Amino acid sequence: MASTSSLTLSQALLAPAISHHGSAQSSDHHRLSLSTPSLPSFSGLKSTSSIPLATSSVRRRLAARQQIQIRAAAVETLDATAETSLVEKSVNTIRFLAIDAVEKANSGHPGLPMGCAPMGHILYDEIMRYNPKNPYWFNRDRFVLSAGHGCMLQYALLHLAGYDSVKEDDLKSFRQWGSRTPGHPENFETPGVEVTTGPLGQGIANAVGLALAEKHLAARYNKPDNEIVDHYTYVILGDGCQMEGIANEVCSLAGHWGLGKLIAFYDDNHISIDGDTAIAFTESVDKRFEGLGWHVIWVKNGNTGYDEIRAAIKEAKAVKDKPTLIKVTTTIGYGSPNKANSYSVHGSALGAKEVDATRKNLGWPYEPFHVPEDVKKHWSRHVPEGAAFEAEWNAKFAEYEKKYKEEAAELKSIITGELPAGWEKALPTYTPDSPAEATRNLSQTNLNALAKVLPGLLGGSADLASSNMTLLKMFGDFQKDTPEERNVRFGVREHGMGAICNGIALHSPGLIPYCATFFVFTDYMRAAIRISALCEAGVIYVMTHDSIGLGEDGPTHQPIEHLASFRAMPNILMLRPADGNETAGAYKVAVLNRKRPSILALSRQKLPNLAGTSIEGVEKGGYIISDNSSGNKPDVILIGTGSELEIAAKAAEELRKGGKAVRVVSFVSWELFDEQSDAYKESVLPEAVSARVSIEAGSTFGWQKIVGAKGKAIGIDRFGASAPAGKIYKEFGITVEAVIAAAKEAS
């Protein structure tokens, strides 16, 4: 994954959304609002006759939309049977697109799409509001397939709905090199896919983040006369997601926060990979979710009970103060005469024989990948309707902008991701005379300074706010009844916290979520952090207590291998600032990298402000903070990060007193340094100088690359210990004396 740190790229991707917002400014805005909760949604089925919607102006589209609603109602009354048969045909189209794509790839998961096609159809065809031609339209309903292995369900739906990202050829190249239909849903590959799922439980957590973002933005920006933020978040999750601890974490929070517009479909099919769920999963999910504060509905016939599903959604929408779990009992692989309701249909192609049998069983005479004309026609309305949805919203936004100029500008920056001009001037700077401070405290200064200029900055800690120093002092807590506030209280739920932040980040380009715990507990949330990196979610991970320097809590709390473990991870920035200027620099980098997450490793203990550190230096990843050599030929180069840069600087002073030419390099981010030009790298770490000593209170793993075969890496390759920090540093040899000795030996 090439690093995509530039803002420009991020904005380029979002160009469609941005241009639409632009056009909204000139459109008619005295229109029926589509986005008030009381407005009827597209639940009706409409005639299959062609609808004259392909007009160009917003005004006409809206007029047409009103016409559709009327028609739909008429059709429902007059010809319900025909319509139900069409629904069934559409549902079977979804099933066979999944079956055929998996068959062609000879790889994939047909079982879930076959079982969940009915709820998928109802969601995408009857319930959700979206614009296929602009998958980034801000006010769209969000859909997350938490059971990501069933991605052919979503690809089939995107295809029918008219998304350009999933054409017939894309279905035919399912799971192939370079296709837009990879093996699990990936937002960075397939416009229309909101988040990246597959690792179980992540999707429901992302969805909680999406719903949180909606509730938060609605609370901040909606006005009694203009509810400009208003969408639902829908999820499908399976037994696997339900078993994962992360799902319980985030569902507990969703209940606590009262995320009424989060509606989760639990595909209750009793089958997991190892067989019947009875072998490992006999809890009462209903009771647990009631305990978590959710509204729970059971749809007993998810295979053909279309009206049951519709009624459940209606009921879910009526419950506004609780998220809803709709338990939909389905048959995995529904329609396959010999494999339905068995684990064999979960994760393998049916095989030609069983595909034939299924075609016969469901009465499906068509060739692979065929979408019957009436189904095609039926779905074709979503392109014009989607355009109308967006146009209407644009009009509404224009009205909003006229009346609420300041709020509109803020919301726009959240929608587009464009950072306010001059925001970086808010970053604090320091001199060596500034008082010593723990970088966790400096981090709080930065967060509070940035919250004033970045409207999309919000976040919090996993029950360590007062240790991680993450409270935004001018804001209250995001809670059920105060969702406009920006301090999020995640409780002791690190994994859920990270994945919720992924959801927030992917909701809107200008939302900048941060989250915090002790650095060592990145182990609890590593799966979510990796997905941040993969799905290009610019989450800021504020990770304090970043070494043995935390002292008495001992080895369970002292990170050792964590810096190395993240340096090895693709598309993530591991930053370990040493003082005030470097902490500010780390925040500058983190805010600018909207498509790459950043981890800030911060000290518990106080650190002096060092001469030579700078924000600009941090942006280069590695840079010289002091040097008494000339001609780029120091006798020795001392390299430190974070709290150990001070040790390197002190050792340099001593060595210089002894006549040595010593360069001190701060190596705050390996990834950023790697991206510099060869000339710059040579200017910092000249190849000819092999006398190099690194010092970092963590694993030396990987440092050989920096210090070379003749250099020495001072670090810790064992677990830590429980004692005051100073004592541990001394006992573990992370000292000025050790650096001096190593420097003398090397040079």
Add this chain to the structure above:
Amino acid sequence: MASTSSLTLSQALLAPAISHHGSAQSSDHHRLSLSTPSLPSFSGLKSTSSIPLATSSVRRRLAARQQIQIRAAAVETLDATAETSLVEKSVNTIRFLAIDAVEKANSGHPGLPMGCAPMGHILYDEIMRYNPKNPYWFNRDRFVLSAGHGCMLQYALLHLAGYDSVKEDDLKSFRQWGSRTPGHPENFETPGVEVTTGPLGQGIANAVGLALAEKHLAARYNKPDNEIVDHYTYVILGDGCQMEGIANEVCSLAGHWGLGKLIAFYDDNHISIDGDTAIAFTESVDKRFEGLGWHVIWVKNGNTGYDEIRAAIKEAKAVKDKPTLIKVTTTIGYGSPNKANSYSVHGSALGAKEVDATRKNLGWPYEPFHVPEDVKKHWSRHVPEGAAFEAEWNAKFAEYEKKYKEEAAELKSIITGELPAGWEKALPTYTPDSPAEATRNLSQTNLNALAKVLPGLLGGSADLASSNMTLLKMFGDFQKDTPEERNVRFGVREHGMGAICNGIALHSPGLIPYCATFFVFTDYMRAAIRISALCEAGVIYVMTHDSIGLGEDGPTHQPIEHLASFRAMPNILMLRPADGNETAGAYKVAVLNRKRPSILALSRQKLPNLAGTSIEGVEKGGYIISDNSSGNKPDVILIGTGSELEIAAKAAEELRKGGKAVRVVSFVSWELFDEQSDAYKESVLPEAVSARVSIEAGSTFGWQKIVGAKGKAIGIDRFGASAPAGKIYKEFGITVEAVIAAAKEAS
């Protein structure tokens, strides 16, 4: 952490337990059984007069024990008031030992010990069966402080109970360098502490593992006339543990498995670090646990309701088919007039002033660390009683051994950890003519071969048994009603799985748990794996689908940085075998390393059996599989691991055809190679040969150490992709051609 791979060391540590088993053989065995569930436990309080228990023979100890029971009953009836005051005195002793130790260290968590002292007292003084002078006695009740930050509670209890590991001086050196009373409970530092806790949720998961082990061993070895395995597992967990996803995972399993002898105390104090739990934790824990299949009891007054606590435990023991959660509502920091019931008492010393105020408030006139004489006397019975418990059990075991020779030998090997002689002969061997096989399949062959000779081998997968190939074919599933079986079905709960295995491993030295998922999902369970490494639990992690070679599932499922991330972790073996012999070698190493966990990275795809691979080679970590050079001076050294060793071997063949002297090195475990002599290392990777090429389908991070500045590391420093495996290998340049090109460039 120095590597402690030798079996000898493990056995040395367990010498006391072993010697007691020895003595059991000659002891009297016609005795009242202490271990049947119906036997009354030590719930009575006994007279403070001195008890003549310090006798030497087992017979006398048992006689004395019976006498105590009678006395206790008498005292209870006659002098309940005095006794309650003594209980309160004991409880306050626990509180002040915690207060004083935290105060002296000026670091730690006084709040939990002050609130949980009553349940702690009742457990250790009235309920639990243990032998302070042999903390490793096999049939002891297990206690786990899942809320590990409150470790002073446990240290105080161990001190009062007479454990040698926590003397007064140890309390005084709480959280200091080299002390046996570190900042969180660590089994490897403090005999009497069962597992390592602190990272929240791990302890309750370990406890589920301990309870599983008990249920399993009881089912396998108990006889109608001799229930030789019979103990309870007690846990204290707090709000923090309850919020963690891992806790829900394992409690769901505990309910599913019906672990009736698991009794968990939930310290319901409504305070977490960030303040009132109402800010992030408003779910109904009771309802959730009922949903999870637990029996739930609420003790409303955990501060002084001794009888309520006792009654709850009695009730919990009566429910034999479900684990029990006793929700004990307490006041954090109980007794502190100004800090009780606030987060300020959670994680900091009270301060001299508040300590004084608390002393006054609770009427505690004593000096710091003082244990009043009557309290000391009261607790003094646990040393002789514990010896009697063990002696009686030893007698029982002797009887068992007489009658059930085979079972006794097996159980003994589980208790002692002594591997059966010649076990390693069960390992399969291969030749280059053996058919190609995925190492995940080879792994299953090994597991099934080993299960026949290692009675303590048991485990399973997180719902991927048929992909991870972990089923033991001759056994059924460990389930509620078939607990004697050895295939454990963990469901999709990776984190819980790892931590449960830690509990199993630490239950008995001869239990060898293995667990499995896709290698990439080690991210879900990394916190548990790290604790395996820290707490010296020799869990075998069977991690399949170990690279882009898994193909179509795509980047969410393809590990990249994972090998590097574990190579950086202390005290763990990262093994990546290349074929049949190497897989057998990896299992040999994993089984022998009982105090160091092993991770086996295994392929999804078929791999040929290579010439030159061997079990012995694996034991050295890195070794030569083929070489056409002489004088330890190859032109180039090709280094591969796992599935890429084949590529290195093929490239070598080509290069040799071109006249090059090429050595091929299998680098299956960096950690094991690091432990070899300098001479051996030089014989494999001679310093003079700088032309080195490594190939591994993972991050190149760290490989510079092996290939040197002039060498080349071929690997993948981006996320993977969704496509058939062969295609991805080719597109990513993990090919024979790439190795040949790099070798030519380097040599």
